[in-house]
Amino acid sequence: MDPVAALIVLAAIVLVGTTVGVVLRHRDGHVRHRAREREHATATALGRDASEFGSDATLVQFSTEFCTRCPQTRRVLGGIAQQREGVTHVDVDLTHRPDLAKRFHVLQTPTTLLVDAAGTVRARIAGAPRRDEVIRELDTILETAHA
Incomplete structure (x- = not known):
């Protein structure tokens, strides 16, 4: 292969890789609402006791033993749950429950x-959640619950 053509191909690969990385990084941690039929994440569906779920809302975190951002996420979500009456935080370790990763489409x-x-999933956040976005979305859920 001609050296100029090889450099062009290499530059194209780097450009595509960088673009994909920037797009994924931008989407990471943002709240997404599901446009399709709502899914349910009840205590039974997650193999948990119903007493672990909040009376108004629950922050369900899917994590793994090897996740580097999960401990910080656990602290953020746990702190938010402690500040809100009727809200709890439940951490589900997918290392021991891979069936739940498939069921809830956790990538x-x-x-x-x-x-x-x-038990209706009102929003989903892939990646480390942004505290202000979680609070804003949680406030919407709580307003609906108390209306």
Whole structure:
């Protein structure tokens, strides 16, 4: 292969890789609402006791033993849950429950589901969640619950 053509191919590969990385990094940690039919994340579906779930909302964190961002996510979500009455934080370790990763379409850890009192997933966050976005979305869920 001609050296100029090889450099052009290499530059194209680097450009595509960089673009994909920037797009994924930008989307990481943002709240996404599901456009399709709502999924449910109840205590039973997660193999947990119902007493672990909040009366108004639950922050469900999917993590793994080897996740480097999961401990920080656990602290953030736990802190938010402690500040809100009727809200709890539940950490589900997918290392021991890979069936849940498939069932809830978890492609990366941490992944957080914001679940209302009925068990309906109201929002999903792939990657480390941004505290202000979680609080804003949680406030919306709580307003609906108390209306």
